[in-house]
Amino acid sequence: MSTVSGEQLRSFIDRIERLEGEVQEIRNDVKEVYAEAKGSGFDVKVMKKIVSLMKKDSDEIAEEEAILETYKAALNM
Amino acid sequence: MSTVSGEQLRSFIDRIERLEGEVQEIRNDVKEVYAEAKGSGFDVKVMKKIVSLMKKDSDEIAEEEAILETYKAALNM
Amino acid sequence: MSTVSGEQLRSFIDRIERLEGEVQEIRNDVKEVYAEAKGSGFDVKVMKKIVSLMKKDSDEIAEEEAILETYKAALNM
Amino acid sequence: MSTVSGEQLRSFIDRIERLEGEVQEIRNDVKEVYAEAKGSGFDVKVMKKIVSLMKKDSDEIAEEEAILETYKAALNM
């Protein structure tokens, strides 16, 4: 019986766990930046909104907004 | 009228976006590892289960310690 | 030794679990309504947005919007 | 131009809001139970731990079955 595939599997798993650990570290960094910004008087919630807006295409934003307006109109809002 | 320091705000936003870019890169790396493993004949779904179980195990150690702390605190220890 | 407090504790826990079970049922009902709406051609994501907007005070919405605009202006967006 | 049936939409939204109102009531009830328990000398934090552990136990049964299914599927059973 061979354990080669077991070793190989372990190697893949290790690589993945290492990478996910790195992701966690960076996430903590992001939190720290937000905390620092908050300490400087910025509104974190709004900052997050800005960041998410910057990710989206402007066409996409307009499209979503249009649907929302349609629904609001249907509800007389 | 209230103003905000555009320069400072931009700096915070830039740092966040840079960090999030790094996260994206690492997530691509993770995907590549899974793809490579799949190419070696491993079942990706099972691998993901294993990774999540290993994560859950370490979470549970932390959780057990947290429970212990809670009980100790409740008993004024 | 008395088990009175144990019984009392159990009673509290039971009441809580019962209430939380009811919450789960209602949440399932909500999901079903969304599913039905989707089946009628409505956009669930937008509906959720509407529901969340209706929860908020209009002053609150205006306030957040104003801050967002200020930040966007500071970033020349 | 695309329109939506305002009446139908309103009906769905109303149903959802009604259900969410019920959820809020029950959550208030839960808070009251915790408050009452606290008034009887119980430690709320510990109680919440107990409730969450009991929930986790039942979740784990489902989880174990899911894992088993995954493995069985991977083995083409």
Added chain:
DNA sequence: CACTGGAAAATGCCGC
């Protein structure tokens, strides 16, 4: 291309 499951973000709650 809709559905499901899992990751990420947002919200609410608690103690300090």
Added chain:
DNA sequence: GCGGCATTTTCCAGTG
């Protein structure tokens, strides 16, 4: 009142 934590909700990639 704020920060940390847990829960809830939202988002997104993978799958059929």
